[in-house]
Structure formats: structure tokens, C-alpha cells
Amino acid sequence: NAGVTQTPKFQVLKTGQSMTLQCAQDMNHEYMSWYRQDPGMGLRLIHYSVGAGITDQGEVPNGYNVSRSTTEDFPLRLLSAAPSQTSVYFCASSYSDRNYGYTFGSGTRLTVV
């Protein structure tokens, strides 16, 4: 089924560990974004991309890295996990620069202990 696939669905990390959250879409969308969702704070933009090789920072980029080597994949790397990064992470994609509505993945629930 066409859509946005995120892996893993759940992850527990120890403080200081690093990991990569995977995001892949098969709709040939140029525009992709990473958000985190915390209770009472809605979705906050971490990093985004307007095409392969082009990324930029969102509202809360500290502690995260991204790269976009292909149109399909947009991984999010946590460099040194901290308890403040405990959250639910969503990847989203759009086919047009005039956003007609994101397609979201099902999310990764990350706990840092």
C-alpha cells in the first residue's frame, strides 16, 4: 500500500545512546518533514526537506540530524539521546510545494531513560 512507513514503532533508549528513526515513502513526494508530538504541545517541526539533497531546520532541531540522499527516504538521527527527547515522532510527506495535505506515517514512540 502506498504511504509513509516509519520504523521502529516503539523504542527505548538509554541516555547518551544514538539511533536512527527510519521514514520511507513510495509516492514520489518531494517534500518531507519530521515532527515530534508531546502532550499539550501539538506537533512541532524538527527538520524538513524540499527534495533529495536539501534539508533545513524547523522549530526544534537541537539534538537531531537528518539527510536526504534519495526522494524516498528521510531518516532522523538522534545523536546522543536525552530524556527530553522522549516523545512520539511523526514523519510526513507532500507532493507539491503548495501543501494540499500531508500524508503521515503511523509514528515512532521513543522513550529515553
Add this chain to the structure above:
Amino acid sequence: EDQVTQSPEALRLQEGESSSLNCSYTVSGLRGLFWYRQDPGKGPEFLFTLYSAGEEKEKERLKATLTKKESFLHITAPKPEDSATYLCAVQADDSSASKIIFGSGTRLSIRP
């Protein structure tokens, strides 16, 4: 700074009791305003896009409207299956499609 504020934070209605959710926004210029529905443990699901003041969109019991400063999501004769969190978001004129700003959402609960 672009900003989206939603109210109320939570709303509990009886089945069949119509109401409205509010989304007020501050952007330099609006390229699009979006409504999403989110069920617990799932990613947001796209509902509507509105582009200019006066525009309206409808889907089943939901109708979204837009003015120059706010949007309303009207829910007519809701059913328990309409229970979810409703998110509002905006794309500013000077922002790419990847840079959408979200409000914190309204948790809607419909009692049978």
C-alpha cells in the same frame, strides 16, 4: 512569528449536540490552512485545506470555514465515532510545503 492557537483544549458533547472548534492563526500571509483528525496511537489524517477567506469545505458531519484571522470546524449532530483530536495547521506564503505549523489540538469526546 507564525502561530496557531486552538480552542477549546477539550470539548465533551452529547451525541447529536452540534458545536464548533476554533483555530486562530497569525502568519505573514496565508498559503493554506489545514484540518486534521488524529485518533489515539495513530498519525494525523488529513481532512480539509482552505486557501482564502470565505471558503468552506464539507465532509459528512464536518464543515470547515475560514476568515482572515481564524477558522472554524463545525460539527453537526456528532456521533461517538467523531471522538478524536482535531488539529489545525497553516502554511505561510513564504514557507515551503514541508514547513507546516500546527496548533496543539482540540480533544473532542462524544457521549452516546
